[in-house]
Amino acid sequence: xxxxxxxxxxxxxxxxxxxxxxxxxxxxxxxxxxxxxxxxxxxxxxxxxxxxxxxxxxxxxxxxxxxxxxxxxxxxxxxxxxxxxxxxxxxxxxxxxxxxxxxxxxxxxxxxxxxxxxxxxxxxxxxxxxxxxxxxxxxxxxxxxxxxxxxxxxxxxxxxxxxxxxxxxxxxxxxxxxxxxxxxxxxxxxxxxxxxxxxxxxxxxxxxxxxxxxxxxxxxxxxxxxxxxxxxxxxxxxxxxxxxxxxxxxxxxxxxxxxxxxxxxxxxxxxxxxxxxxxxxxxxxxxxxxxxxxxxxxxxxxxxxxxxxxxxxxxxxxxxxxxxxxxxxxxxxxxxxxxxxxx
Amino acid sequence: xxxxxxxxxxxxxxxxxxxxxxxxxxxxxxxxxxxxxxxxxxxxxxxxxxxxxxxxxxxxxxxxxxxxxxxxxxxxxxxxxxxxxxxxxxxxxxxxxxxxxxxxxxxxxxxxxxxxxxxxxxxxxxxxxxxxxxxxxxxxxxxxxxxxxxxxxxxxxxxxxxxxxxxxxxxxxxxxxxxxxxxxxxxxxxxxxxxxxxxxxxxxxxxxxxxxxxxxxxxxxxxxxxxxxxxxxxxxxxxxxxxxxxxxxxxxxxxxxxxxxxxxxxxxxxxxxxxxxxxxxxxxxxxxxx
Numbered sequence: 001x002x003x004x005x006x007x008x009x010x011x012x013x014x015x016x017x018x019x020x021x022x023x024x025x026x027x028x029x030x031x032x033x034x035x036x037x038x039x040x041x042x043x044x045x046x047x048x049x050x051x052x053x054x055x056x057x058x059x060x061x062x063x064x065x066x067x068x069x070x071x072x073x074x075x076x077x078x079x080x081x082x083x084x085x086x087x088x089x090x091x092x093x094x095x096x097x098x099x100x101x102x103x104x105x106x107x108x109x110x111x112x113x114x115x116x117x118x119x120x121x122x123x124x125x126x127x128x129x130x131x132x133x134x135x136x137x138x139x140x141x142x143x144x145x146x147x148x149x150x151x152x153x154x155x156x157x158x159x160x161x162x163x164x165x166x167x168x169x170x171x172x173x174x175x176x177x178x179x180x181x182x183x184x185x186x187x188x189x190x191x192x193x194x195x196x197x198x199x200x201x202x203x204x205x206x207x208x209x210x211x212x213x214x215x216x217x218x219x220x221x222x223x224x225x226x227x228x229x230x231x232x233x234x235x236x237x238x239x240x241x242x243x244x245x246x247x248x249x250x251x252x253x254x255x256x257x258x259x260x261x262x263x264x265x266x267x268x269x270x271x272x273x274x275x276x277x278x279x280x281x282x283x284x285x286x287x288x289x290x291x292x293x294x295x296x297x298x299x300x301x302x303x304x305x306x307x308x309x310x311x312x313x314x315x316x317x318x319x320x321x322x323x324x325x326x327x328x329x330x331x332x333x334x335x336x337x338x339x340x341x342x343x
Numbered sequence: 344x345x346x347x348x349x350x351x352x353x354x355x356x357x358x359x360x361x362x363x364x365x366x367x368x369x370x371x372x373x374x375x376x377x378x379x380x381x382x383x384x385x386x387x388x389x390x391x392x393x394x395x396x397x398x399x400x401x402x403x404x405x406x407x408x409x410x411x412x413x414x415x416x417x418x419x420x421x422x423x424x425x426x427x428x429x430x431x432x433x434x435x436x437x438x439x440x441x442x443x444x445x446x447x448x449x450x451x452x453x454x455x456x457x458x459x460x461x462x463x464x465x466x467x468x469x470x471x472x473x474x475x476x477x478x479x480x481x482x483x484x485x486x487x488x489x490x491x492x493x494x495x496x497x498x499x500x501x502x503x504x505x506x507x508x509x510x511x512x513x514x515x516x517x518x519x520x521x522x523x524x525x526x527x528x529x530x531x532x533x534x535x536x537x538x539x540x541x542x543x544x545x546x547x548x549x550x551x552x553x554x555x556x557x558x559x560x561x562x563x564x565x566x567x568x569x570x571x572x573x574x575x576x577x578x579x580x581x582x583x584x585x586x587x588x589x590x591x592x593x594x595x596x597x598x599x600x601x602x603x604x605x606x607x608x609x610x611x612x613x614x615x616x617x618x619x620x621x622x623x624x625x626x627x628x629x630x631x632x633x
Contacts, residue, residue, distance in 0.1 A: 052436045052440075112615070112619060115618075115619065118435055118436075119372070119439070120618055122378065122439065123566070123573065123614055123618075124615060130566065130611050131611045131612065131615075134604065137604065138602065138605060257447060260440065260443070293455060295451040295452070295454050295455040296455070299448050299452060299455070301444075302443075302444040302447030302451070303448055305443070305447070306426065306445065306448075309430075309441055310441075313433075
């Protein structure tokens with residue numbers, strides 16, 4: 001039943017460009033999709049391992065910059081007379097490098113920041129994102145600084161039998177986002193429903209207990225950090241090639257907050273949560289735009305976040321699941337009912 | 344050498360207000376275990392309130408300053424009563440998310456009300472700077488340092504010499520025992536948040552006129568305040584005072600001798616370095632949390 005429901009949702013999403021005429025709404029679908037992918041990756045850390053990483057936008061932005069620079073090429077003088085010159089490569093390599101590079105950064109940041117927990121972890125992750133933003137702003141030779149990287153080539157796909165296809169149009173990008181989103185969803189689903197996922201949930205519920213029964217906490221945290229950062233990097237890469245211009249504002253804390261709001265509202269630690277949250281917060285700007293200033297959108301985001309935490313601390317998806325309990329339980333249920341309210 | 348002395352003078356002026364920011368946050372973080380993301384917005388609020396009082400009500404800067412501090416006190420108490428009191432038993436991550444929501448609301452309200460254009464405030468101080476050998480300091484900035492030092496001393500007296508301060512220190516050490524000894528912990532929380540917020544507003548009210556006032560001035564002020572708190576150790580007022588001056592020195596020297604673009608990066612590098620080398624802070628007294 002649930003599986004059928006998922007297929008219907010995917011089929012509905014796949015049909016969107018066929019009947020939707022308004023390019024602005026399709027654009028909203030694409031950017032929302034990209035941020036939903038990023039939110040799904042954040043959920044792996046925030047929802048399953050319980051680590052509130054507020055520097056997640058760094059991996060998204062790093063993915064965007066790596067991918068854009070790979071496909072644009074650059075010429076940077078590191079020392080006197082020592083140039084690093086890179087010729088433009090096809091976009092697909094940029095996409096793959098973005099994933100690898102973001103994952104690598106996830107590893108390094110995890111290595112540093114998992115030494116502390118709680119509030120300190122949060123502050124280290126935010127600091128990392130801010131440092132990366134300042135580097136993007138000030139290393140003008142590489143990133144053009146505030147002038148932004150422009151004319152980023154659109155995504156190119158090598159399809160069997162069709163040769164190379166440029167994804168200039170919105171519909172092409174839409175299917176790219178949908179495809180990458182599905183892959184990311186499936187990867188995360190398999191990860192969290194495996195032994196690894198249960199270990200992550202165990203360490204979220206009670207870290208000392210998890211350690212005492214022999215779960216290698218650091219290894220699982222690192223795995224979550226790397227996979228999460230890599231997926232965020234993929235989302236960032238798509239974003240760069242879709243917008244075709246990126247500037248250091250991509251690293252703004254507000255974008256991390258957007259991802260966090262999506263996860264919290266939908267339900268952290270549930271697979272569907274970030275998707276539901278993404279849909280809601282993708283719709284708000286579209287609705288608000290018609291009658292109010294952009295600030296109003298953000299004020300609503302903030303107010304919504306506070307309201308959700310007060311009213312539905314577990315998010316929307318767990319609340320719905322409580323009303324419609326699923327049939328015979330196959331996997332052990334994520335017991336997170338008590339996590340936020342008690343402790 | 345002359346340049347260096349000028350950097351030191353700038354450090355003192357910046358450091359005084361950073362210390363105010365840091366003390367406010369270390370009280371809130373230490374006593375309430377709340378990661379207060381609205382701290383930077385109260386800083387912005389203080390600056391705009393001074394602007395409002397001077398330009399709309401036509402009052403003098405010297406009068407506007409205490410008005411802004413009291414407004415910060417009231418706004419802080421309001422935030423505590425509305426958002427934090429119902430959340431008192433929630434875990435630290437949950438309250439953190441509430442405070443992020445509040446930060447987003449406050450930041451964008453400021454932008455909506457005041458617009459994106461930076462404002463400047465006129466003060467009764469002469470334009471010509473005070474020149475002492477190779478160092479020149481405007482009278483306004485000297486006044487800023489003096490007021491910051493006065494407020495720091497006042498906070499010390501409040502915490503170490505008054506009954507309220509004693510109750511705050513007791514709550515910091517052990518909330519439950521303090522409660523058993525008859526300390527009204529709920530009231531202490533409200534008072535702590537209000538006092539911390541008023542110090543942030545004071546920092547904004549002092550620094551705003553010395554530079555310019557913009558809706559985004561508070562964006563990284565919260566994080567700078569965290570850098571100071573981490574540097575000084577949780578709940579340690581002396582540590583926060585010294586930490587404020589250290590951060591100001593790092594920023595001044597970084598901007599002066601490395602690159603002005605990386606001025607704001609200093610705080611973050613300090614955070615990362617301190618947490619990795621000595622996570623309890625340089626002047627640690629208390630156990631770290633989390």
